[in-house]
Amino acid sequence: MELYKGRPECISNRLDKEIRVYDLLDKLEIGYERTDHEPTDTMELCNEIDKVLEVVICKNLFLCNRQKTNFYLLMMPGDKKFKTKELSKQINSARLSFADEEDMLKYLDITPGSVSIMGLMNDKENAVQLLVDEDVLKDEYIGCHPCINTSSLKLKTADVFEKYLPAVGHEARIVHLLGED
Template identity: 25%
Template sequence: MPLDESQPLMTMLEEFGIASATVEHPSLRTIDDSRRLRGDLPGAHAKSLFLKDRRGGYWLLVALEQTRIDLRVAASVLQAPRFSFASMDELSRLLGVVPGAVSPFAAVNDVHGRVCVVIEQRVLASELINCHPLRNDRTTTIATLDLVRFLEQIGHPPRIIDLSGLTESA
């Protein structure tokens, strides 16, 4: 059964020795909502795109929220066939979250290893990163390197890619 509440996730982080801080806020569905309603949190803010390639492969691409990503370029860099956004059913079935709550933490629910987690390298330049903890009415701040360690611990070591110069920043 997938984790669908943030408390089991917080317990897991604690068991891994990973410090985090979580704040509650109104539900956020878009980056604009997030900027308006999240308050003043330290660190960078991530956005996560749940993608499907035309051969049925799944990808969770994590970038800084201001990064505009050209899906054709990202697919080319990852040597994947053409990307599209995965459906809400696939999002629920594979990552156990709803639209607006997608984050790298959701990889914990991919128990069959079908999703490849990808982090754009500019995320790693931030000491702290903010992500939704499986729901979009909370934001969790975690050290960026601890996020990578968490992903490794759950069997989803991320691929790190460089999209700088190939994407636009907002």
């Protein structure tokens, strides 16, 4: 795997939703580094990507309440365990579960394995609430997918929260997750 600055030179073999991410980041003048890779379906591959990017890629979970009336995108450090009960208490939403693939496509235009904060650019109705574990904010950089799991990006945390989120009309709700047994 190689590390590149900015968008791919050849975009003919890229999905439209990935190109839209690069277009928006470029428009917002947000610098980023990128690596291309096989689909990330194992932690070993994620660890290799982390080494290339020199950042821990965030764990991004797409969640909903039992009634499917509230949807959440949770960003947390990749090495932290997710405890449903711990988050449910903080956001006053009992019975959180993973949202369906259909809802991922409907609200974020992403598929399982590609969940990313970049998908919020596709949520024009603000149906998805962004939840961010406070530990994510401690790092200078964030690692994420550009709405597809065959590339990964390294972005400045400040750029994501000060430029990207306001541009896509979303605010982060900060949560405190211990992730302990």
